[in-house]
Amino acid sequence: MLKLFNVCVRMASTNKNKKSLSSKLAKQGRVIKPTSIIMKQELRDIEDLPGTASSLFSPIQTRHQRLIKKEPNVNLPAKRAAPKKDSKISKIKMGSATIIKCEVVPQSELMKDLIKVEPAAIKTELTEIKVKVEGNESPAPNEQWGEHLANIRLMRSIKPAPVDTLGCHQCADNNADEKTQRFQKLVALMLSSQTKDETTFEAMKRLKAHGCTPASIQEIPVADLEKLLHPVSFYKNKAKYLKQTSQLLLDKYAADIPDNIKELLKLPGVGPKMAHICMASAWQQITGIGVDTHVHRISNRLNWVKKPTKEPEQTRIQLESWLPHSLWAEVNHLLVGFGQTICTPVKPNCAECLNRYICPSSTAKKN
Structure with missing residues (x-):
């Protein structure tokens, strides 16, 4: 440890005694003079120097420097302004990565x-x-x-709330026919019981990938249907209800859903809340x-x-x-x-x- 300290002291004293070339020449009264002129007086921008000279030190100013000083009679493009900082954008450093977090709506x-x-x-x-x-x-x-x-x-x-964009009324396929859309709204309501809108919405996306019609639901094995519904609350019971309801709709309603509260309440797994909301969203009738x-x-x-x-x-x-x-x-x-x-x-x-x-x-x- 003592040896290392002595080495550091010697290096510091050596650097202190060193003198630059300019200071030595100034002490002797000597000045370095150029042997030739390599540029014309009108050359004023370092970017215009020939060869690689533009990458070396030069007393010539850059265009940006002259622009800052606002020299007259110089038509130069204005420097692009730096983007304003948005107080609603923050950067979170996680290890070697940087995650940018944006708040779209300043709700708070x-x-x-x-x-x-x-x-x-x-x-x-x-x-x-x-x-x-x-x-x-x-x-x-x-x-x-x-x-x-x-x-x-x-x-x-x-x-805004999750129900605004992920609610049951948003779960139907807008490109499907009206009968299929009505069925999908009913299915979303059946899945939504004691389940968050986000979970219901994702489950409906998986079902719609298989068609999500009474006929397609009947073709899916119960075990596979349960996997599609998970992690919806009570997904096993709801898979069973979906199977039974799909069969009833095929047998009695030509693959459509009933257009009245009394018949809707007869479907397995459908309660009063679901029935009244289904009548409003699927049939545009306010029944309760x-x-x-x-x-x-x-x-x-x-x-x-x-x-x-x-x-x-x-x-x-x-x-x-x-x-x-x-x-x-x-x-x-x-x-x-x-x-x-x-x-x-x-x-x-x-x-x-x-x-x-x-x-x-x-x-x-x-x-």
């Missing part, structure tokens, strides 16, 4: 602006999208339900409110039911007793997306909710 920023708005201001600003409550057959359990709904509409318009776990949960949190309910079907009956019929088609899609993004099952984001001061279940308290 918009929500931060919105949650600062006081309820009184919201009520004034949202006059145009307030629902009309005329014609109610029964009074609403919560008189502020109209304001709840208007706020949820606004939040849903700002913050589709109440799933999100609609059931949020309706109870907002006191949209006269008394707490334990089952979605109980919630549906109560909602239909007072909610205007004109809103039945909208309320499922609206509340499902709201439940996926803000009013989540566990630890709801009350601080981000526009209803945080008027929701009976809110954990956010006004100061």
